[in-house]
Amino acid sequence: MKNESMIVSDEEFDEAEREIEALLASLDFEMESSPQRIESIMKRVKVEALLKESTDFVTEGMGKGLKGLTDTLTKLVKKDPEPPKRSY
Amino acid sequence: MNEESNNEILDEDADLVAGCKAELPADTTSYYELLSKYEGMIYSTCLRMLGDSQEAEEACQDAFLRVFHKVHQFEGRSTFKTWLFRIACNICMTRRKKLAMKRERDQLVGADIVQSSEPQPPAAKRGEEAQAETVNHTLQKLSEEEREIISLRFVSDLSLAEMSDVLGIKLSATKMRLYRAMERFKSVYAEGDIAKLQQGGH
Incomplete structure (x- = not known):
């Protein structure tokens, strides 16, 4: 089992960091943002935004619709709490 | 980077995150800046x-889409930067696992494997190109955990405190x-270097 709390001296650690830095210096890390990649992310985000907005709209509408129906039914029940007796 | 400019960046990020919370999904101005x-x-x-590169591009897109969906839940207990890196690292880990499973399945059914699951040593080349290839090869030979921590430190240039936040472990x-990852990197690199020398010698 790994013991991650094992102590390393600062000198050893710094030396190891310097060595790895020197080795990795040969790699060209592309840290700049790419306009093309950003554009494709924004395209996806805009689609997601439209979907989210329309979902919110539908959910809100359904909420209002259901609430309206519940209110109407509640009013009806309060107004006429006893169902009419059927005559045969 | 000095502490003052680091704090400025953190403040700027906090403002942009607040902007995202207020504006999204209708307006993507702050999101675009981040x-x-x-x-x-x-x-x-x-x-x-x-x-x-293809996998990386997709992982990067997924990370930013997750930011789009989850930024409202970001409570600011860590910085935005470390939160974002945590998301990206988790996505990469999941992708690597899926890729490994796919390769395993392909091998089981005897499909044509285009890319070997075991990275092959780079062919003998000269100078910087060969050096870069050996370094890349070395990175791919490391475990996921090792590659993750090396990337966070030397590619993303995160501080130890930021890395500890991203990884969710103590400093x-x-x-x-x-x-440990650096030590392993050195030993794998040395093996690759020897293999390259041997190839070049034949």
Whole structure:
């Protein structure tokens, strides 16, 4: 089992960091943002935004619709709490 | 980077996150600014973790889409930067697992394997190109955990404190894990270098 709390001296650690830095210096890390990649992310985000907005709209509408129906039914029940007796 | 400029960046990020919370989904202005600021860094980290540009691009997109959906839940207990890196690292880990499983399945059914699951030593080349190839090869030979921590430190240039936040482990454990990963990097690199020399010798 790994013991991650094992102590390393600062000198050893710094030396190891310097060595790895020197080795990795040969790699060209592309840290700049790419306009093309950003554009494709924004395209996806805009689609997601439209979907989210329309979902919110539908959910809100359904909420209002259901609430309206519940209110109407509640009013009806309060107004006429006893169902009419059927005559045969 | 000095503490003052670091604090300025943190304040700017906090403002942009607040902007995202107020504006999204209708307005993407603040979101676009955060995206422009961190896209390169995240893509580069994904590329080192996954070793494939197409995979890295998709992982980077997924990370920013997750930000779009989850930024309202971001409570600011960590910085935005470390939160974003945590998302990206988790996505890369999941992608690597899926890729490994797919390769395993392909091997089981005897499908044509285009890319070997075991990275092959780079062919003998000269100078910097060969050096870069050996370094890349070395990175791909490391375990996911090792590659993750090396990428966070040397590609993304995160501090130990930021890395500890991203990984969700103590600072001392972060330092130890990084030290072990560096030691392993050196030993794998040395093996690759020897293999390259042997190839060149024939």
